[in-house]
Amino acid sequence: MNNYNKTNDVTALPAWRKLLDHRESMKNFSMRDAFRDDSKRFQDFSLAGCGLFLDYSKNLITHETRSLLVNLAREAGVEQAAHAMFSGEKINCSEGRPVLHTALRRPVGEPLMVDGRNLMRDVHGALAQMTDVVSRIHSHLWRGYNDKVITDVVNIGIGGSFLGPELVSEALAPFARHGVRCHYLANIDGNEFREVTADLNVETTLFIISSKTFGTLETLKNAQACRSWYLAKGGTEEKLYRHFIAVTSNRQAALDFGIREANIFPMWDWVGGRYSLWSAIGLPIALAIGIANFKELLSGAYAMDQHFLNEPLEQNLPVLLAALGVWYHNFWDAQSYAFLPYDHNLRNFVKHLQQMDMESNGKSVRHDGSSVSYTTGPVIWGGVGCNGQHAYHQLLHQGTPLIPADFIVPVVSHNPVADHQEWLYANCLSQSQALMRGKNRAEAEAELRAKGLSSNEIERLAPHKVIPGNRPSNTVALEIINPHSLGALIALYEHKVFVQGVIWGVNSFDQWGVELGKELGNSVYSRLTRYDAEPADDSSTQGLIDFFRGRHRG
Ligand SMILES: O=P(O)(O)OC[C@H]1O[C@H](O)[C@H](O)[C@@H](O)[C@@H]1O
Numbered sequence: 001m002n003n004y005n006k007t008n009d010v011t012a013l014p015a016w017r018k019l020l021d022h023r024e025s026m027k028n029f030s031m032r033d034a035f036r037d038d039s040k041r042f043q044d045f046s047l048a049g050c051g052l053f054l055d056y057s058k059n060l061i062t063h064e065t066r067s068l069l070v071n072l073a074r075e076a077g078v079e080q081a082a083h084a085m086f087s088g089e090k091i092n093c094s095e096g097r098p099v100l101h102t103a104l105r106r107p108v109g110e111p112l113m114v115d116g117r118n119l120m121r122d123v124h125g126a127l128a129q130m131t132d133v134v135s136r137i138h139s140h141l142w143r144g145y146n147d148k149v150i151t152d153v154v155n156i157g158i159g160g161s162f163l164g165p166e167l168v169s170e171a172l173a174p175f176a177r178h179g180v181r182c183h184y185l186a187n188i189d190g191n192e193f194r195e196v197t198a199d200l201n202v203e204t205t206l207f208i209i210s211s212k213t214f215g216t217l218e219t220l221k222n223a224q225a226c227r228s229w230y231l232a233k234g235g236t237e238e239k240l241y242r243h244f245i246a247v248t249s250n251r252q253a254a255l256d257f258g259i260r261e262a263n264i265f266p267m268w269d270w271v272g273g274r275y276s277l278w279s280a281i282g283l284p285i286a287l288a289i290g291i292a293n294f295k296e297l298l299s300g301a302y303a304m305d306q307h308f309l310n311e312p313l314e315q316n317l318p319v320l321l322a323a324l325g326v327w328y329h330n331f332w333d334a335q336s337y338a339f340l341p342y343d344h345n346l347r348n349f350v351k352h353l354q355q356m357d358m359e360s361n362g363k364s365v366r367h368d369g370s371s372v373s374y375t376t377g378p379v380i381w382g383g384v385g386c387n388g389q390h391a392y393h394q395l396l397h398q399g400t401p402l403i404p405a406d407f408i409v410p411v412v413s414h415n416p417v418a419d420h421q422e423w424l425y426a427n428c429l430s431q432s433q434a435l436m437r438g439k440n441r442a443e444a445e446a447e448l449r450a451k452g453l454s455s456n457e458i459e460r461l462a463p464h465k466v467i468p469g470n471r472p473s474n475t476v477a478l479e480i481i482n483p484h485s486l487g488a489l490i491a492l493y494e495h496k497v498f499v500q501g502v503i504w505g506v507n508s509f510d511q512w513g514v515e516l517g518k519e520l521g522n523s524v525y526s527r528l529t530r531y532d533a534e535p536a537d538d539s540s541t542q543g544l545i546d547f548f549r550g551r552h553r554g
Contacts, residue, residue: 007364008505011374015072022068023090023331029060031470034438049317050303050488055475058436059324060332069323072315073499078319081502082309082495088114088270092509093367099509100268101275101494102305105487106296114270126266126280127295131281133245134291137206138178143238148203151179154196154220155284157210158186160273160357161247165210167278167352168297169344171486173217174414175289182288185226188218192227202233202243208245210281212267213252217518223257226271247280272509274355275494284426293483300487308495316496321406321474326495326503329378336510338396338405339382342428344410345481353493355381360497360508367507386427397434397467405473407432408489412480428475438469457518528552 010016035041035057045057061069084091088098103112103119105424112119136142155165162184163256185196194436205227211219230243241263246254249267266281278284278298286294304317313319328334337357339350361377382388383406397405413421440445444465448458455480476492478485501508505552527533527545535541 002285008368008370009373010072010076010503010505011070011129011334013075015068015075019068019072019327019331022065023310025064026060026065029056029062029470031472033061034062035436041045047315047317047320049307049311049315050492051298051478051485052317052488052492053477054317054320055477056320056324058432059150059327059472059474060470061324061327064206065327066320066323067329070319071432073313073323073503076503076505078313078499078502081498085498086305086309088112088119090443092272093509094507094512095269098270098271098508100276101272102301104271104278105302105305105491107299107302119268121271122266122268129265130283130294132287134286134294137180138290142242144203144205144242145236146203149179150206151204152181152183153206153208153284153287154183154200154202154226155184155208155210156185156226157208157217157247157281158216158218158337159359160276161210161212161216161219161275161281162186163348163352163355164274164277165282165284165348167348167490168282168486169288170348171343172285172289172293172297172483173345173480174484176295177183178288178290180287182284184284185222186218197226197229202235205230205243207244208283209244209248209254209259210283211247212249212269212271212273212281213256214248216248216250216540217521220257228257231274247283258376272360274359277490282412289483296483297487300484300489301491302487303484304488304491304495308491318492319499321492321496322499322503324472324474324485325378325404325500328402330374332402334378334402334404335375336379336381336401336405337404339380340385340388340405340407340428341382342385342407342409343413343481343511344384345414350380350382351406352490356493357497359511359514361501361504361506362513363501363506363508366505369517372504372506375498375503376506377495385431385442387477389431393431396471397438400411405432405435406512407473407475408478409475409482410478414480432473432475434469435471435473436469438467438471439465440469440518441466469485 005211013382046053046055079315085099086102088100090096090098092099098114100119105125106112106120106122109122137150143149155162168185183196185192209219209223230240231237235243240258241260242438244259245263245265246259247265247267249269250263254287255261265283267276267279267281271279278301282294308316308318315398325337341349357380358377363376364372366372407428409425411425428432441462443463445458448461498508524541525534528548536545
């Protein structure tokens with residue numbers, strides 16, 4: 001039971017009931033009319049903070065909606081929950097752990113006592129260890145077994161030990177000027193292994209085994225394969241320590257794998273995998289962009305932390321985004337949410353957000369073990385614009401489901417080409433404008449008439465040309481993607497997810513749902529590889545095992 005939402009059932013809160021009534025009153029609300037009737041709408045429903053600018057005016061909301069949604073967040077205990085999280089309360093109830101990824105970006109000097117221990121000493125100790133190894137590699141003091149300079153880093157990790165670092169490395173590629181290329185090896189798939197290692201030089205490659213538990217199948221199998229690759233390519237056992245680093249909370253397992261003590265970077269159980277890029281899991285980022293830029297990333301996230309903690313709910317970026325998501329999800333029956341970054345370097349942002357959001361709030365049991373009676377975490381999807389306009393925006397504009405969208409767009413490109421950035425920005429705005437205003441029947445007919453079509457043709461075609469509109473979106477604009485603004489942007493969504501979890505009364509920080517598949521995987525594997533194994537419990541699994549056996553050339 002969380003300490004701040006006594007009922008734990010959000011539908012019992014007065015604000016929820018008022019929102020149900022309000023939803024009824026909004027059934028004929030038209031954004032297009034709202035913009036026509038209120039010239040101050042953009043001004044009233046936009047907010048700047050931490051280098052980001054949020055335009056949330058293209059939403060199915062009025063001033064009353066906003067105050068009811070903010071009241072819901074308040075009644076659900078969001079303010080108390082935020083302080084509980086930041087102060088180290090064990091809010092991850094099922095695992096009895098604090099949730100302190102925010103501690104990873106606190107500046108030196110701000111102590112954080114948890115169970116009598118100042119965690120900040122551990123945090124800054126790890127940051128100092130990162131700083132040292134980055135400095136030694138960038139200054140060519142750290143060399144390979146043949147004394148060659150390190151030019152490539154392969155991060156071996158999956159889930160939170162991969163998606164966050166991958167996102168940040170790509171997003172901050174313009175800042176990678178230290179001669180170290182980052183590669184990510186995540187899946188247990190020979191195709192990926194070959195793709196990652198094909199062009200690597202064993203003499204100049206450093207492997208980072210990133211695994212909070214050091215027990216993840218994919219990561220351990222890849223670590224063993226990379227070790228074999230290193231030895232097969234000429235690497236020596238004696239100098240293996242120059243090519244293998246580990247980031248983990250399971251120190252003993254790393255030592256047992258053969259990682260030298262000094263090459264082990266700490267992780268802690270109070271940092272969830274999907275929130276861990278700010279820790280030594282972010283080592284590949286720091287190797288690519290330098291420790292100074294990595295610290296800028298931390299300071300951007302810290303700025304958003306302070307905004308989230310201190311701004312009133314009405315002026316609070318994560319709270320507003322969270323409340324709007326709840327509004328559509330629980331009162332407009334939206335089942336998914338689209339993220340549409342208009343920047344090539346943010347092309348994998350949605351992958352990180354998928355884990356952050358869906359692994360956090362893809363829950364159906366509240367803190368106290370009771371089942372929810374309402375929908376919780378949405379399906380998160382999306383992709384880079386303008387590409388999506390030529391793929392799935394059709395459904396966004398004329399499909400049957402309501403799918404709220406977040407557009408994310410920088411003004412300045414790191415690589416300006418002709419007027420491309422102007423067109424990219426224009427397309428981002430026009431897509432959200434089209435979602436909002438649509439094209440009504442009269443406009444469709446007038447357009448066809450202007451093309452000289454006959455009235456029969458107009459009658460036939462017009463229904464297909466109508467675009468419903470009134471489809472909500474937010475636009476997060478920023479001047480340029482840099483370490484500070486990216487840190488703030490990622491932290492914005494971390495806190496949005498947190499606020500929604502508080503409102504829904506679920507534990508956003510465990511992930512028991514991923515265990516069963518892993519357990520069953522072990523028994524399927526043994527049936528695939530041992531001919532004396534018991535048959536599977538169901539004919540589908542056994543039939544597919546037989547299909548494999550009949551064809552596999554192992
Ligand atoms: O970092 P690791 O312990 O290897 O875990 C890697 C990933 O696998 C787990 O199954 C969880 O679903 C993720 O939250 C985690 O990030």
